[in-house]
Amino acid sequence: MEIYLPLFPLNLVVYPNEDLNLHIFEERYRQLINECLEKECTFGIPAFINNKLPGYGTEMSVTTLHKRYEDGRMDIKTKGLRVFRIVNFENPSPGKLYSGGKVQVVEIDPEMGDHLDELTVKLVRLYHLLQTKSEIDEESPLLSFREAHKIGLSVEEEYELLTLATENERQRMLIRHLNRVLPVVSEMERTKDRIKMNGHFKNLDPLKF
Template structure:
């Protein structure tokens, strides 16, 4: 299914069901958001990484106008919906200050995935090492999108995750990342413990030669 969307490129990746707070200050995007507030239309945030429009993005809706400033700036709350791939980009859109384009919507089935248990185990270990409270819910569909911003992925890796069509692929991608990260984090924690011990009185067994 193809639709036309106003586009708001940003140097970040937004996932379906994600809440995103935005401070709107450029005139072109004030125009875009005002139109969304007036009509209820959605807009798109395509990922703009390393000065390049990468092609994939997420359809967004404005959920709340949090604050409007005297000079026209706004603080808004928005929410991610469907993933899209840009088919035709134009900047600016006809008669507008902002960009727009025809996009192909990417269907995302609410899968739980076949690697969920392994992913949960590794995520739990990471959060325990970092002493972060875990709110993982094994019943949540598309868990990969929920945790992607919380495991140390680069923006390029977050974008790559957005392009995978199936939850199984996304889970395998995250598991490979965690397999690389967990030994590093564990060693950092051991180093921190050794540093904390430095300067303390220690009971040392005499060495026997």
Template sequence: MEIYLPLFPLNLVVYPNEDLNLHIFEERYRQLITECLEEGRMFGIPAFINNKLPGYGTEMSVTTLHKRYEDGRMDIKSKGLRVFRIARFENPSPGKLYAGGQVEVVETEPEMGDHLDELTVKLVRLYHLLQLKSEIDDESPLLSFRVAHKIGLSVEEEYELLTMETENKRQQFLIRHLNRVLPVVSEMERTKDRIKMNGHFKNLDPLKF
């Protein structure tokens, strides 16, 4: 299915169901967000990576206008809806200050994935090593999108994940990443423990020769 969206390129990746707070200050994007608020329209955030628009992005809804400043700037809260591919890009959109484009919506089924248990175990281990609170809810679908920003992926890797059309592929991608990261994090924690021991009195067992 193709639709036309106002486009707001950013150097980041947004996933479906993700909340994103934005400070709107450029005139072209003040126009874009004002129209979305007044007309109940959606807009798109295509990822802008390495000074390029590689093509994928996420359709967004403005959920809250937190503040409108006297000079026209705005603080808003938005939410990711659906992934899309850009079919035709226009800059600017006809008669507007901002860019727009014809986009093809990528339908994402709410599947649990076949690797959920393995991924969850590795995520719990990572959060334990980093002493972070785990908020994993393995009863909800599309776990990959909900944890992708929290496991140390580069923006290029986050974008690659966005382009994958099944939860199985995304889970396998994250598991491969965690398999590389976990040994490094574990060794760092052991090193920190050894450093903490330096300068402390040690109760050592006598050696027998």
């Protein structure tokens, strides 16, 4: 399905169901958000990476106008809806200050994925090593999108994840990443423990020859 969306390119990747807070200060994007609020319509955040638009992004809805400043700036809360691929890009959109374009909506099935157990075990291990509290809801679909920002992916890798068509593909990508990261983090923790031991009295059992 193709639709036309106002577009707000950003140097980040947003996933479906993700909450994103934005401070709106540029005139063109103040116009965009004001129109979304007035018409109750959506807009798109295409990822802007390495000074270009590679093509994929996420359709967003404005869920809350948190604050409007006297000079027109705004603090808003938004939520990711659907993934899209840009078909044509117009900068600016006809008669507007902001850009826009026709996009192809990417339908994503809310699948659980076949690698859920393996991915969950590795995520729990990483969060334990990092001493980070994170609730992993295995009963909720699209686990890959919900955990992707927390595990140290580069923005290029986060973008690649956005373009993958199935939850199985996304879970396999995260597992490959965690297989690389976990040994590094584990060794860092061992190094930190060794550093903590230096400079302290140690109770050592005498060696028996």
